Amino acid sequence: MTTQQRDFLVGxxxxxxxxxxxxxxxxxxxxxxxxxxxxxxxxxAEDLNPDTRVVLQGLTVGxxxxxxxxxxxxxxxxxxxxxxxxxxxxxxxxxxxxxxxxNAVISKPNPVAPSVxxxxxxxxxxxxxxxxxxxxxxxxxxxxPLAQLGDVARQLNTELTAVLADVRRVLEQSDGxxxxxxxxxxxxxxxxxxxxxxxxxxxxRSDSLLATLSPRVGPLADSxxxxxxxxxxxxxxxxxxxxxxxxxxxxxxxxxxxxAASLQRSARILExxxxxxxxxxxxxxxxxxxxxxxxx
Numbered sequence: 001m002t003t004q005q006r007d008f009l010v011g012x013x014x015x016x017x018x019x020x021x022x023x024x025x026x027x028x029x030x031x032x033x034x035x036x037x038x039x040x041x042x043x044x045a046e047d048l049n050p051d052t053r054v055v056l057q058g059l060t061v062g063x064x065x066x067x068x069x070x071x072x073x074x075x076x077x078x079x080x081x082x083x084x085x086x087x088x089x090x091x092x093x094x095x096x097x098x099x100x101x102x103n104a105v106i107s108k109p110n111p112v113a114p115s116v117x118x119x120x121x122x123x124x125x126x127x128x129x130x131x132x133x134x135x136x137x138x139x140x141x142x143x144x145p146l147a148q149l150g151d152v153a154r155q156l157n158t159e160l161t162a163v164l165a166d167v168r169r170v171l172e173q174s175d176g177x178x179x180x181x182x183x184x185x186x187x188x189x190x191x192x193x194x195x196x197x198x199x200x201x202x203x204x205r206s207d208s209l210l211a212t213l214s215p216r217v218g219p220l221a222d223s224x225x226x227x228x229x230x231x232x233x234x235x236x237x238x239x240x241x242x243x244x245x246x247x248x249x250x251x252x253x254x255x256x257x258x259x260a261a262s263l264q265r266s267a268r269i270l271e272x273x274x275x276x277x278x279x280x281x282x283x284x285x286x287x288x289x290x291x292x293x294x295x296x
Contacts, residue, residue, distance in 0.1 A: 047115035062086035099125035
């Protein structure tokens, strides 16, 4: 192989490689795809950059090409308009038509990931009405999780500050109460010491008294036991005597009743005799007639 042939083959290989690279770039860049432009209005250009992805339900359908500011001539406020290039068809060839009323949400999947523009279709879209190239869509931003964490942290800081202030106030009150208790203890210590000494002396006297009475407790207990035993025997005898008397009364009840009736008649005769004599003393000589019910 000559030098010219070798150079020709090397150049051909380089050209083929450049052609493959150019074709891959054309395919991946999307220049060969049919696209149309939409305008996105945002209050701030934060998290918006050229080449920011445009996503429809998780599928990338476009990119941001440029961002330009727009000044309101009436009040001087500044807003931003992002130029979006959106695919006209899905990868399978289905036509991509966005219904009228579609809006966008500018968000970040996580704090370190780049921001994306999520297209949100209306829940009830008018049939046959779609966005046309050059139409303007509005955008919103979700609440920033970091900002929410900051608000929670600030709220917790406020609450912790209040709790610490309450704890400090309680500690100050406890310190004051402790000082008062110490002062009360110092003031009452002499009285407490005197009371303890008096109690100690009384306990010593009680110990000596118990020591004196301890030898006498045994004989006293024996005497009490003997007295109780004698009392128990006397009660048994009285019980027997009462039973015997009851039996005697039951056996002589008729005789006792007759004797009582005779004594009653004698009492009536004597009363009648005394009454008659008191009225007529001469009846001592003539005699007194006994009463009618004096006979048994």
